[in-house]
Amino acid sequence: MTGVTLTKAVKRYGATQVIHDIDLDIADGEFCVFVGPSGCGKSTLLRMIAGLEETTEGQIHIGPRDVTRVDPADRGVAMVFQTYALYPHMTVEENMGFGLKMNGHPKTEINEKVAEASRILKLDDYLKRKPKALSGGQRQRVAIGRAIVRGPEVFLFDEPLSNLDAELRVDMRVEIARLHKEIGATMIYVTHDQVEAMTLADKIVVLRAGRVEQVGSPMDLYEDPDNKFVAGFIGSPSMNFIEGTVEGGKLRVPSLGNRLVDAPVGLPAEGKPVYLGLRPQHLTIAPGDSDIKLDIRERLGGVSYDYLIPPGGERIIVESRDNTAMTEGTSVVIDFDTADAMFFDGETEQRLR
CATH class of the missing domain: 2.40.50.140 (Nucleic acid-binding proteins)
Known part of the structure; x- marks a missing residue:
């Protein structure tokens, strides 16, 4: 496991700058949440860390490695998206192990890693089912399991609960918090929902218009906001x-x-x-x-x-x-x-x- 450091990170699309000189340290094993309104740049920043968006200026380190220009597959990260993107013709077991299989890992190793991920996510009873026979929450757990079996240094979550109903969102928040507690990995999580941010995070990064407004623990931001935007965004109902x-x-x-x-x-x-x-x-x-x-x-x-x-x-x-x-x-x-x-x-x- 390892941390993530961004130094003067900038993202431009042509003449339009969407991420502005972001400096950020995420410690080893920390659960960090990027939060902010739609269009603030939180998903773009996450995709820059994953390597799915090119960093225009600045540097991104994962542990001691400068990964700014490294291919996504070689960064040691695993990403869980808003959409589950499961193969409908494969079982849960096959979905979780497919990435390892394609990379030529031995079958015994794949079975061991799938079994461990299944235990952590309580999917043992569903391994032989196909995605259509699962609930939304179960499908999202399979998607998380697929990330776990890769053994990444950093987990990245891009609004993973947005497609779930209110009750399932609460259940999955608890599942993700328990997952972090059990495996102790560095996790970076994007959401526009400040309740998710408050309940999951060790550290919250509040973004607005591609800039960091404030960084701190949930209660630090709630009790001691630096400005009106942070004070109004953190807390429900708002200030x-x-x-x-x-x-x-x-x-x-x-x-x-x-x-x-x-x-x-x-x-x-x-x-x-x-x-x-x-x-x-x-x-x-x-x-x-x-x-x-x-x-x-x-x-x-x-x-x-x-x-x-x-x-x-x-x-x-x-x-x-x-x-x-x-x-x-x-x-x-x-x-x-x-x-x-x-x-x-x-x-x-x-x-x-």
Whole structure:
């Protein structure tokens, strides 16, 4: 097993640059997740590591080897795609061992490696079945098994759960986490789903427009985001951002009843815009004389999400564990502890600390 290092990695398609000078270290045995919105460059970056996309500038090392110009087959990586790409006429056993067979490995070695992958992925009861007789989750496990038998130095996953329904996605997240724990391999995983990123990763790389916005552990990014984009992307439901203006060393927030908020951080100059960031669980509401209305209440059993409409402001989401009846259309007042709030420069969107 080994780590991956990217140094000033750049990707261009003609005059269009899609990956911008990325420096990144992924440690041996680390589970690293690339996350970001569609079109941010996460799959392109993964394919550059795999060798399926040529790196325009910079270097990619896998362990001590510079693999920037090395063929994909010689990089020591195995990739699991969004589509399973199984051979329909072959059994599970034959699908998993096919790559080794084509490379001339002895049958006894192939059988041993397939048996070990089957044990890890709990596929022993399905080895003689063909893909059409498997569920979506089972097919994805076969695709992962095909990668395992190759014994790669690095596993690459390109949105492997996107084709599964919600329940199977949860099951497969657990399977992939268990797989990483058992074999201890370096894994790089691409997803647009921040829940997958939070639950699977040792390290998250947040990408936007081909640039790295922030790198850190899931809780580091959740509790200490560097900017408004990361704060809004990590966490579900996402953070509320409420616009305000600096006034007399405090923050005047019109959509919160023109409230003046004390900021425990340095604010920009008088009159400058600032975003007040509050996660849904850090807000409380109660019926009261206010211009803020309860629009929709989503009841999810032990928790509810209240969607509020302040006058002239963005929608605000509040997480509530209070099951008391509050009808939609009720006027509410909002309260919060400024110790839970984050503040972001309204022009640069960088966190104020």
